[in-house]
Amino acid sequence: MTRRIRLKFFLVSAAALALCFFWGYAGLPAFGHGSSIYADIVNAISVPQRHITDAVTAVNFDIRGFDTLGEEFILFTSVLGVILLMRRTKDEPAGDHEDKAPGRKVPPVSDAVRVIALLLLAPTIVFGWYIVVHGQVTPGGGFQGGVILSSAPLLLYLCGSYPKVRGAAAPRLIEIAEALGAAGYIVIGGACVALGGMFLENLLPLGKAGTLTSGGMVPFINLGVGLEVSGGFTLILLVYLEELMEEKES
Amino acid sequence: MSYLPYAVAAWLFLVGLYGVISSRNLVHLIICVGVIQSSSYVLLLAIGYRTGAAAPIFVDIPVGTPAVDPVVQALMLTDVVVEVTVVALLLALAIQVHKRHGTLNPDELRKLKG
């Protein structure tokens, strides 16, 4: 249908949908006065039973750990999907950078950017691992730290030229790291069954709450997830960069 | 104030849908899908909030203090991951559509008529 008919048709159905939203949301408890036994139990047991001070990580990696397993494989599948979709098919010239605009010299990276990027590189990696490792103590965890870690190769790209990034962050190596991170989650779950518990049951000694080794297997899952997420995001960004950056290379 | 967050959630959903319907550029359409997703953040957040409650991090506060709902925050974390992955896939599709069709305007993509 034409654009105008579609907009009119949409506005009518959007009004009806707004009515549905109103009916649905009017039945909700007033903002701030909701109550959930589930939440109260989790807040009560996350430190005494699991020595995990961050209740959200307790829910994410222990009580509802199977959801996070599904979530990690969503990321794993979409990274595979992006690599598959952006692969170079037969009818494309392999190196398509010979047709870049003639006479337009790509400006070299200014020294200021290069220095700052280099200065920032090491702290970013340390900060990323700090967030990953302290997942069960303070806000953060495998996912957030992983994304911060995936910004490290970009800093490298900022301060150098593209081959350095490809050299330092070889896609082949990262793909293996990412797959190992994802598989690691299942291996830990299987190990729990081998140790005599149910899948993903926290059987390891729980350590002292608030320390890095607290929470039994949660730190290990965090490491696996951090490895996978940092690998996954770096791959996605490299795939986007790689196609783009032939020009800058030469 | 007691129903403002829910109204904002409903508004974001409808605005995002309008953006998807009326979009003339696939990348703009994908970002509008991201706006629809953010309406579910606002809804889940409003459901989990308790007035006068602290964050569910018991590092410096004793365990018994009233805290916000951690289960909803775990759902939102999964939601953020889902958003990033879906947008990454959709952007890859949009790039390939542009490479094959030369245009990003859904009106001109008449490939699958009928």
Next chain:
Amino acid sequence: MRLLPVLPVVVPLITAAALAVLTKLLPRAWSALIAIASTIATAAAAALLLRDSLQQPIVYWFGNWKPNGRMALGISFAIDPIGAGLATFAAVLTAAALVFGSKYFDSVENHFHALILCFLGAMCGFSLTGDMFNLFVFFELMSAAAFALCAYKTEDPGALQGALNFAVTNTIGAYFVLTGIGLLYARTGALNMAQMSEALASHPADKLVLVAFAFISCGYLVKAAVVPFHFWLADAHAVAPSPVCVLFSGVMVEMGLYAVARIYWAVFNQTLHADIASLRILVVSIGAATAVLAAIMCFSQRNLKRLLAFSTISHVGLMTIGVGLFTAGGLAGAAIYTLGHGLVKGGLFLAAGMLLHRFSTVDELDLHGRGRSEKWAGFVFFAGAIGLAGLPPSGVSAGDDLIHEAARAIGYHWVRWISFFAAIITSAAVLRAACRVFFGWGPRREEQPGGAPKTQESRETDRSQQRTPMTMIAPAVALVVAGMFLNFTPRLKRIATQSATEFQNSEAYSARVLRAAPKRTPTAPAPAPENPLFGISAFACAALGAACYLFSKSFRSTSRWITRPLSVLHGLHSGHVGDYVAFLTFGIAAFGLVCVLCLR
């Protein structure tokens, strides 16, 4: 026993991760073998679960977080025969698709096998889980794998646009599901289905519960491709690689229906039971509209894969009627119909893949008379047409019998004629295409202006094989033959009816999940009498219709008067993602309004 319930999900996922690691080190044949072996292992594990769940439905708590009397904390798998059967069926179809795909693609990488394994793991998890948010997570995992698989042939312009339409509509459907889950969590404070059901049962359903039911079931109905949401399916199927189409049509679309049935019976039944009559009218009418509209579109298609896609939508409409009857017979009929239709349609898509592999086109008129050398593809097409019409031994006829019996029992006599119409038209369409391609009957050009325009289909493999390898013929023939003779399996209907009755017993479901109450053996109603006449007459009319269309010019000219509405119908299927989302909004708003106004 502590690991078996998890195997159908974990085995494919860890094999996918392993394949991604071994991408460059492994020759292609090896990765195909590993993928097929892992799929067969998944099928075996799911079959074992099916056998165990027939005696005693299994409840499995992850992380050993069992409910402490008041609250279900962890995530549970509530495995019953219908869920386990669906997981087994998904694994079997994936194995057939992988066997077909091993020689089919020339440039396949391990990523393709890894994605299909992730897709299988997601489908198994989706059909076994008993937790509302876990269902959503596996729904997203299934969608993410499906988007990438659908756009696998990136060199074909149509593939990308079909995949984009598919991705945008399903993602927006998923956000409606998430909104519904948020509403339910705010009301019940629980995410486990059994826990939610008991929390909702305490007081009558108000507007919030009805809107939550509307959003969640509509989100899953988008995946099930019923009428207002069905537009994406034809685009996605027309362009996806044939092995992937087998999974899309065979089991992914039925997962949406399974989710709606699971959600209604596990969560909403105890509170919405009073207005089951109006719900029945709503869902059955959606199913009937889907069956009729898609059948008409199916007959007017030229591209074989689009023709099969619209026939899938039509048969999904019939299954929606089965589920929408909200009785044990209806659900059992829909389950058997899923098996029968999935097998036959899988075989048909593989046969279309063979033609594409051999002649690099699936356009009916281009293939006019060229299919004579492809004996096996011809056999599969004709057997498929018979299977779709529902001749007595086929699974579709068993499903039809149960659905018609259940419909007659509650007074919906007209349901019989809807499935009669849909069976005739879809079977006639397949017959017409088969006769034209394999026997060369009928006109070479298409005079019908209302028909679908010629869609360019790029070949999926570069070298056009003179001989179709056996690894492509065997799975297609096996699937079609299995679909044709499904009714001979012993006690099929009795088992299906008994497990459907158990599926619908929400009180027993909650007791079993939360308090591990032993299963009471419910008395299953007597299975429906056989009705071979229906299938035979349907096929006869289909054959007559196809013959008339092909031979008598007057028959084609008399059908001139329907070209006006037909071209309007084709105009609606415009391939524009904005139109699809507009129809999606309209469908969900209408479903929500009807739910809130008519129920309660």
Next chain:
Amino acid sequence: MIVFQAFILLFVAAGGTAVVFTRDATSQAIVVSFYGLLLGIMFFVFQAPDVALSQIVVGAMALPLMIMLALARIRKQNRKRQQ
């Protein structure tokens, strides 16, 4: 505290509308990164630090970067198409 929460909610609603109504894709990428930051602040104000951290990292860094790279890619394909 309540006033601040109400303000941040209205900003988020306005931000979402702004993202939808900037039709040009490049400027929309900038607006979307501010919108991601706004969401992060909203999560912080509503006592959800974990989600705030992930939203800031994703919404303000990873997402806009992907969008900008995708747009650069599309511009490059446009240039190649014109030659």
